[in-house]
Amino acid sequence: MSPEQFQQKLFIWFDRHGRKDLPWQLDINPYRVWVSEIMLQQTQVVSVIGYFNRFVARFPTVQSLASAELDEVLQHWSGLGYYARARNLHKTAQIVADNAGVFPQTVAELSALPGIGRSTAGAILSIACGQSQPILDGNVKRVLARFHAVHGWPGDSNVAVQLWQISQRYTPTQRAGDYTQAMMDLGATLCTRSKPLCDICPVAEGCQARQQGLVKQLPGSKPRKDLPVKQLHFLLLLDKENRILLERRPQTGIWGGLWSVPEFADPQALQDWCLQRHYRIHASQTLPGQRHSFSHYHLDYIPLLAKLENPINNVMEGGRAVWYKTVEITTLGLPAPVKRLLQQYFTEDQNDEND
Template sequence: MEAGAEKKRVISPKSKKRGRRNREIPRKEVPLSDDIEDISFSKDETLQIRASLLEWYDENQRDLPWRRISSGFDERDKRGYAVWVSEVMLQQTRVSTVIDYFKRWMNKWPTLHHLAQASLEEVNEMWAGLGYYRRVRFLLQGAKEVVEEGGSFPETVSELRKIKGIGEYTSGAIASIAFNKAVPVVDGNVVRVISRLKAISANPKDAATVKSFWKLAGQLVDPCRPGDFNQALMELGATLCSLSNPGCAACPISAQCHALSLSRQSESVHVSDYPTKVVKAKQRHEFSAVSVVEILDCQEMTGPQSSSKYILVKRPDEGLLAGLWEFPSILLEKEADLASRRKAIDNFLQSSFYLDLKESTRIVSREDIGECVHVFSHIRLKMYVELLVLHPKGNRSIDYKKLDKESITWKYVDGKNLGSMGLSSGVRKVYTMVQKHKQTEQATIPERRKKTAVRR
């Protein structure tokens, strides 16, 4: 900043074009850096940052399973595959959560060729709980593409970008970490570190700003140890250079941090002011009625070991939670009362399964279990949950053979196996609610019997 410049926010023509999604959150005034396009690291800064950060990383890096895979020449394909899987899993997911998923995945599909033989249903089941299922669909498609093209794992950014689902970040991560290519990577952690190193207050979501972050990361990447350096930069952002409570005292590159320098000069400036925070898109509120349909075995239903099956419906192959299994449900236009929800569910069961609750089956019980909220990145879904227990009339099996298979895909799942299935976290929330309800009901049966005996 030039001497004497006022400490105020200047709105540039570019910033006026920012959409509502990325508008800045009002906060106290902080000194602005120069135009981001003119910012760069000097040669001395670059050398100091590389040396200090790599030394810190060698001493403090976390022991993670994808880092243990050898980078030897005969292990290059396996290393590339492991980095790919880990990076896709780590997108918008905590490291602590990913570790167990990664281990299970690699045990089941240890190489790219093993994964290419898997089905979408298999990978969805393995992925269940990680969210953002579009990522795993692209991972599977990409694996099949590589094998179909000869099976040799691509090593350069340009080759990797040709694979379905691999973008700028993932290609840079694989090329540098697995194949020692001197290319940068930029994720949220890297943006945070660089924005503080250079006190960049430009909107981090703006396209021009993002491009500049890639340029700056490219200046920093170490040509001899690019993979380690990129991991060190991300590791620093994930641990010491955190969003709201940065550990500047232990930071290996604090001497080069302009944001820290500014914070020492003025009490109104804090390191956590960088990068500039932007308003997230407002979540859309949606509502759905979920019917957990349990079918009792009519010949055993009176015994203590009654068997039962549940109906699961497969979601469409495109869109939110594509290809995953869920309980029968229907989206509602708005919040609805119990009668309206049941009418909607009845119509859905009739039209989708030819299941007429009045004629073909007898309702054993139908209970309103409650409601729960499941949050996606852009949707807040409120689910109204009911448990609908059915058994056939006259000891006849429920016949769904008339079902038009092209309109909906469904299956029976035994109650014993449902709990171990790979269900999405939203569906698992619903199932947990039902199980708790059943346990509560079961616990009250002796008490109800006791009260009945006293009245008699």
């Protein structure tokens, strides 16, 4: 099947069955496409819809995002994970805002901005600007790897080069934006990772993986390795007014820039930390341990709920550690497991008070 035949069959299918009412497909402009593409990285469409709607409602333009405090941006991102995406979004918004709010019009210039890679740049330029630019997100990698029976893990540099060449060759000069949307749709709805719907795929007759019985094997998986396990103790420390102590994490690293509870390698380190600050614990309770998995390790954490006996100052350590009331927590950017932990505790605590 030639690229032209592939495009024709794909357009016929997309015009009849493609998704055209997702929030970022309405009122299309570079800003909205950019935000959606960043959110959709390693996150499913169904999870992104609500976040996108809330995000653009609060930050409708690149200028409004650029002028916002990072804390508020992170708060609107809380729960989506991979928080470097939000920090880069904020940085790039400030750069674009300084350019009168105009996004660069070349892949090279867009790719030079924080958090924007070649595929994201291509998606912005094709969907929002009508340029003929290839993309290679996860869905498109899967479609092309199967259609051309490309073996190997797409994350491998040699395999990626091959897929980029195919993507370039198949991207049309006309209706490039629709083609980009159609390819992402095809991968998301028919050519899925498991249980692909080959019988109704518009390009099934040319798919080499189907012809060779390799649909389940392609694309190749990332070489597996056992993830290490890191163990921590989380301290939920409450003062006499039932405020909780939260610390802002460093800008770099896991959960960068978010607010979290103090964490320790072991109970002794936790006790030493309290002694150094002259905290006298009135009562404490060890809560059930939980696990949060990252892409490169598992985090097992044991929460310790503790209440102070002595009064404390409201702000400490240059503002990095702050005592927050329950109602204030909802306005902060919190890591997902910490947010769930606090919601669980405060909900139960409030229910106990109401009984």
